[in-house]
Amino acid sequence: TPTCEPETPLCCRRDHYVDFQELGWQDWILQPEGYQLNYCSGQCPPHLAGSPGIAASFHSAVFSLLKANNPWPLGTSCCVPTARRPLSLLYLDRDGNVVKTDVPDMVVEACGCS
């Protein structure tokens, strides 16, 4: 998936790095120092529906459905996360215990058209 450039109109991944110091949360989140808060944005014109951001076979399946049913589909496909990974956090809870946990699906790695 391309990373969004300012002028990119098509579906892409917009990257933001969030430093826990900037949130004022560095006193209770011990590790890491921050994380990537990425999100998907951009247009998904018909020829991109099911684009290989997910899987080429899915793309061709969607494309043939589109052609068979209606050359100009009413619904549009959306720019959504297609790959995400967990974030491992080490933090202090309210009793001063140190807790290490993996938060699933926290970081968006790839975007694609639904």
Place this chain on the structure above:
Amino acid sequence: QGAGSACPSCGGPTLAPQAERALVLELAKQQILEGLHLTSRPRITHPPPQAALTRALQRLQPGSVAPANGEEVISFATITESSASACSSTLTFHLPTARSQRLYHARLWLHVLPTFPGTLYLRTFRWNPGRRRRGGSRTLLAQHQTTTPGWHALTLPSSGLRGEESAVLNLQLDCRLLGGNTTAVPQWLLDTAGEERPFLELKVRPSGPGAGRARRR
């Protein structure tokens, strides 16, 4: 709102960079609290000393991965009763209130300073203070022997630590010397505030139906 430019997704006006950044930070807070099942950030009233924290983290297996969907917890002891001369003490731990979690691994880390020759024989009890004035009850959890000073990880039966709805766990330690001059009472200093304070290392995973099975996508 940015002048003129349109949002590539919805065609509406885009946000000015500062406004977008503020929105991203707010989103990050929501996402982290949701991921940790918290309604608000914890207010840390008694953070553990940095040195104790650093030592405790060094003790854990380097790079140990938190169990899938589970958590690893380090809980530092507060010493509620300690007879200065002997080495029997009561350690109190305030464990995370379990969110339908099941404890399956527990180790008590102690920094031992025997100053007498011979073997230190140590018993660990779970202490239930009981509700009324009468004395509580105690259950033997584990027995260990050691001849060397320094850090020791005492494995405790996780079954013995579960069960109570209270998040407060009291462990009572009882030790004496084997062999050598058994009349002497080992001067075992429990470091309560410094870097070598005792701590519990726990591993929990979600309990409940199907928690262990892979999620069906």
